Amino acid sequence: MARKEMQEINAGSMADIAFLLLIFFLVTTTMDVDTGISRKLPPPLRGDEEPPDINERYIFTVLVNSRDNLLIEGKPGDIRGLKDQAKEFMSNPTGRDDLPEMELKNIPGLGNVRVPKKSAVISLKNDRGTSYKMYIAVQNELAAAIDDLRNDLAMEKFGKKYTELISEDQMNAIQKAIPVPISEAEPEDVGEN
Amino acid sequence: MARFKKGKKSGVQKINTSSLPDIIFMLLFFFMVTTVMREVTLIVTIKPPEATEVQKLERKSLVSYIYIGEPKRVALYGTKPRIQLNDQFARVSDIPSFVTSERQARDEADRKFITTSLKVDGNIQMGIVTDVKQELRKSGAFKINYSTRKVPKLDFSKLN
Numbered sequence: 001m002a003r004k005e006m007q008e009i010n011a012g013s014m015a016d017i018a019f020l021l022l023i024f025f026l027v028t029t030t031m032d033v034d035t036g037i038s039r040k041l042p043p044p045l046r047g048d049e050e051p052p053d054i055n056e057r058y059i060f061t062v063l064v065n066s067r068d069n070l071l072i073e074g075k076p077g078d079i080r081g082l083k084d085q086a087k088e089f090m091s092n093p094t095g096r097d098d099l100p101e102m103e104l105k106n107i108p109g110l111g112n113v114r115v116p117k118k119s120a121v122i123s124l125k126n127d128r129g130t131s132y133k134m135y136i137a138v139q140n141e142l143a144a145a146i147d148d149l150r151n152d153l154a155m156e157k158f159g160k161k162y163t164e165l166i167s168e169d170q171m172n173a174i175q176k177a178i179p180v181p182i183s184e185a186e187p188e189d190v191g192e193n
Numbered sequence: 194m195a196r197f198k199k200g201k202k203s204g205v206q207k208i209n210t211s212s213l214p215d216i217i218f219m220l221l222f223f224f225m226v227t228t229v230m231r232e233v234t235l236i237v238t239i240k241p242p243e244a245t246e247v248q249k250l251e252r253k254s255l256v257s258y259i260y261i262g263e264p265k266r267v268a269l270y271g272t273k274p275r276i277q278l279n280d281q282f283a284r285v286s287d288i289p290s291f292v293t294s295e296r297q298a299r300d301e302a303d304r305k306f307i308t309t310s311l312k313v314d315g316n317i318q319m320g321i322v323t324d325v326k327q328e329l330r331k332s333g334a335f336k337i338n339y340s341t342r343k344v345p346k347l348d349f350s351k352l353n
Contacts, residue, residue, distance in 0.1 A: 011214065018217040025224035034250035036241075036310060036338040044330045066318075079349050128320030132313050133242035135322075136339055137347060143246035187323045 037139055045186065058100050060089040060122045064138055066129025079137055086145035090120060090178070109173035110157050125185035142182055150178050237262035237277045242315035243348070244341035255306050256338075257295040259288070261321055262314035274317040276325065285321070288328040312340040 062082070063071040070077040072085055091114070092099040100116035107113050122142055126135050150162040154174055158165065165171050239262045250256055260277040264270035276283045278291045296304050309329060313322055329337060 015210075015214040015217055018214055018221055022217055022221045022224065025221065025228050029224055029228040034253070034256070034310065034338075034340060035247040035343050036250060036340040037244055037246065038248055038308070038336070038338045041326060041330045041335045041337060043333075043335065044327075126319050126323070128318060128323060130319040131315070132317050132319055132322060133315035135319050136242040136244055136315070136341060137349070139339065140244040140246050140341075140347060143244075147246055187327065 037136065037143060039139070039182070042183070054121060055118070057098050058116065058118050058120045060086060060120070062122065062124050062138060062142070064124075064126045064130045064134060066127040068131055068134040070138070079134075079141060082138065082141040083145045083148070086122060086142055087148060089122070090116070090145065090149055090181075092116075107173055107177050109169055110153075110177055113153065113177045115177055119179070120181055122182045123185055124182055126187075128187070139182070143180075146178060146180055150174050153177060233258070233260075233277070233280050235260060235277070236265055236280070236282065237275055237314070238265055239312050239314045240316070241312065241340050241342050243344040244339075245344060245347055247341055247343045248338075250308065250310060250338055252306070255299065255303055256308050256310050257291075258310050258312055259291075259325060260312045261325065262312075262317060274314070274321050276321065285324045285328055288325060289332040292329065292332040292334045306336075307334065308336045308338050309334050310338045310340050 061071075061073060062077075065071070070079060070082065072082060077085070089099055092102050095102070100118070100120040102114045103117045104112045105115045107115075124138065124142070126138075147162065154160055154162040154165055154170070157174075158170055162171070162174055165174070237260050239260055261274055262277075263272050264275055264282075270282070276285065276287075278287060283291070292309075296307060299307060311322065311325070326337070329335070
């Protein structure tokens with residue numbers, strides 16, 4: 001005959017086992033989130049394509065040489081001023097004739113917005129000897145310029161910063177008005193030591 | 194001989210610990226669910242550069258990683274920056290097959306969302322990164338992400 005009363009299992013060590021597992025997961029877990037600057041690479045050249053004919057005023061060239069010096073629009077530049085220069089290029093507030101010609105364009109969801117007549121391009125080119133952190137700093141400053149302009153536009157149209165927008169449509173409209181126009185030049189094998 | 198006094202109750206009462214395992218189990222489940230196992234063992238040193246305009250990398254299961262930096266064991270492998278793919282050193286020419294295998298490991302519907310995260314040491318030169326980017330372009334992996342650390346403000350004086 002089976003015993004009438006089930007014997008109770010000693011659960012006192014349960015806590016110890018759970019602690020052991022807990023400590024294992026505490027140690028192996030990585031809480032850091034991956035962050036970074038997202039970019040899209042252009043498809044490879046087929047070789048027979050003519051370079052597109054873009055007016056000089058619609059291109060903003062940034063060159064970074066192997067000594068991490070900048071050449072912005074043909075003049076030696078500094079990383080500290082890059083953001084403002086890029087912003088000026090993309091918005092052309094004073095209507096300079098060497099910067100993109102602006103026009104009012106109706107964008108669905110935003111109404112009339114001042115945008116470049118043709119698509120303006122920021123052309124970024126680096127040497128093989130450019131340090132990676134300088135390259136990222138330049139990318140970062142250009143991204144900051146775009147972000148600033150988007151924030152201004154979102155503030156004007158929706159009364160919120162671009163990063164605080166919730167509606168997908170609003171974000172897409174802003175992205176349409178101010179795209180990320182960074183184009184990287186075909187690399188040349190120079191400048192590595 | 195001193196004698197311990199019996200019978201007098203001490204002021205501290207015993208705490209009931211029978212619910213302790215439950216609490217621990219709750220914590221355990223939390224960590225089990227949130228944990229992400231380290232994907233590879235790094236054999237190159239990587240100190241990502243700093244940036245302010247960073248985005249979070251969403252959907253980690255759709256991210257494949259390429260590590261570039263100086264080898265950790267300098268005595269054995271030298272100081273020239275090397276590429277690491279899945280636990281081992283690789284050459285630039287290995288990247289197309291890496292991209293293909295990463296693509297095949299994912300669901301067909303998700304393949305166009307695969308992002309390649311470049312985890313690159315801030316102090317190396319762009320040459321090897323440019324080569325990797327050219328290979329990625331040729332293999333059709335256009336979405337990339339330069340891994341950076343978020344800082345509130347960029348310190349330009351550290352750059353030159």
